[in-house]
Amino acid sequence: AEGDANLARAMELDPTNATFDLLRGDAYVRAGDYDQAFAAYDRAVGKGQNDVGVYQTRTNARIRQMQQKYQTTNTQTLRDRLTPAEKAQVCVELTRAQSLGLRDMKLDLFGALVCK
Numbered sequence: 001a002e003g004d005a006n007l008a009r010a011m012e013l014d015p016t017n018a019t020f021d022l023l024r025g026d027a028y029v030r031a032g033d034y035d036q037a038f039a040a041y042d043r044a045v046g047k048g049q050n051d052v053g054v055y056q057t058r059t060n061a062r063i064r065q066m067q068q069k070y071q072t073t074n075t076q077t078l079r080d081r082l083t084p085a086e087k088a089q090v091c092v093e094l095t096r097a098q099s100l101g102l103r104d105m106k107l108d109l110f111g112a113l114v115c116k
Contacts, residue, residue: 018049034065055097062090079114091115
């Protein structure tokens with residue numbers, strides 16, 4: 001609660017600071033509010049924060065969202081349960097992160113199983 005208040009105050013003092021939007025997005029992910037999380041991440045990107053770290057965060061959040069929805073961390077099971085639209089959401093984020101230089105073996109394997 002105090003952290004949320006401090007973040008809100010920081011955002012008031014420096015509304016152009018994209019890092020605060022990323023932190024807010026991360027808090028929304030922890031709370032399971034993915035719509036708000038991605039809105040916050042979109043605001044950060046809109047403020048010019050569009051590096052590999054942002055898209056890695058977005059990718060991890062999107063995967064976590066699907067893992068929670070389908071109650072599995074097994075990639076093959078997840079691949080079989082995702083709708084085409086959900087696969088596209090995950091894969092767009094992952095592809096963008098990889099195009100910016102992301103090198104992560106777990107995410108590379110996830111992409112090979114789900115996005116190819």
